[in-house]
Amino acid sequence: MSTTHPKDQISYCPKCGGKKFPYAGKNFHCQDCGFTFYINSSAAVAAIILNEKNELLLTRRKFEPMAGLLDLPGGFVDPMESAxxxxxxxxxxxxxxxxxxxxxxxxxxxxxxxxGLSYFTTDITFLCKVDSMEHIHAEDDISEALFIAPENIRLEDIGATSMKVIVQKYLDEHQNVARILR
Ligand SMILES: [Zn+2]
Structure with a gap:
């Protein structure tokens, strides 16, 4: 059965166009030109930000995948950028x-x-202390920013599986997180 994994979606060598391009565990290796194409995890970042009432900042996704669902703010790390x-x-x-x-x-x-293609990420999460919420504004790839108290957060409203895991960990430790960010 075909999946969204790169091994089922990528057929040709991106360097020479060769058809003998088998996937071997963590990479493809071209049998025509010798090129190796690695499937690594991309670095991404997410932020836990609280307001003065200790409510969690969640964003609403504007675009697919998972448009309309909630997310933590963040995104991909650019090449040669620190987390x-x-x-x-x-x-x-x-x-x-x-x-x-x-x-x-x-x-x-x-x-x-x-x-239709899977990308693998490592979502690196930081507790982020923000001095002022005065100029908060939803821009870029989010349609809305909302603050939700821990007892009102519903994991089913959150899109990505990793974000559900991170928010669950925050809920388990929210009193300690609030203390760190005070
Ligand atoms: Zn090749």
Whole structure:
């Protein structure tokens, strides 16, 4: 059965166009030109941000996949960018917020399907202290930013599997998280 995994979706060598391009565990290897194409995990970042009432900032996705569902703010790390710089950049781009302090929270693997092809990510999550919410504004690839109290967060409203795992971990530890971000 064909899946969205690259091994079922990629048939030809991207370098020479050769058809003998088998997938062997973590990479494709072209038997015509010798080119190796690795399937690695892409780095992505997510942010846990609380307001003064200790409500969690969630965003609503504007685009597919999972348009309309809730997400944590964040995005892909650019080539040659640190995860810390990426989370500061994404939070500025999506929400017009400036992160003051960052604390590593967890990393969670994810499989993200777009146009019928799976991409693998490692979603690196930070607890982010924001000094002022005064200029918050939903921009870029989100339609709305909302603050939800822990007792009102419903995991079924959250799109990505990794985001559900991260939000569940936040819910399990929300009092401690609030203490760290105070
Ligand atoms: Zn080739």
């Amino acid at each position: 810390e710089t990426a989370v500061r950049r994404e939070i500025k781009e999506e929400l017009n917020l400036e992160i003051d302090q960052l604390h590593f929270f967890c990393s969670v693997p994810n499989e993200y399907t777009f146009n």
